[in-house]
Amino acid sequence: MRYTKALFLKFVMVTVVIGVVFSLFFGVNFGDIFITSLILTTFAFAVDVFFLPRIGNVMATVGDFVVAFFGIWVLGGYFFEGVLPLVTTSFIAAIIITIGEAIYHRYLRNHVFVNEDYPTFSRPSSTANLQTETSEELDPDIKNKQK
Secondary structure, three states: OHHHHHHHHHHHHHHHHHHHHHHHHHOOOHHHHHHHHHHHHHHHHHHHHHHHHHHOHHHHHHHHHHHHHHHHHHHHHHHOOOOOOHHHHHHHHHHHHHHHHHHHHHHHHHHHOOOOOOOOOOOOOOOOOOOOOOOOOOOOOHHHHHO
16 A cells, blocks of 8 residues: 555656646647656656665666656657657756655655665665684694695
8 A cells, every 4th residue: 555655646746747847838638648647657666666775865866867857758759749849848847856756755765665774875785794704824734734
């Protein structure tokens, strides 16, 4: 249920941003906006679920900007009809989505990934306990070599 609610919140956020940027300013059909939002949200949510706990909020937000920009640009080329500055509007929508993603990642960390540790780049990604064995001898066969 936590993942379903998080997916729905992300879908609403992406749909509202793409709807405002493309529908109000360029008159793009809501059906095209809905399909674009659905595809983009599904892919971006999968990326968030798998990578956010591993790479942290900042890198995941940068990744979400890249996914949003190229996703809207490519999907907009297929679905949006008419003459519109697709690269510029995709960039503007991606910036707004990225701002929302920073807040959304905080929601995911507090409500969805409750018991997961957030690593940073200063810590190793493996949490295995490693031990080192030491001894006073540098060469264990030194006594046998002297004979």
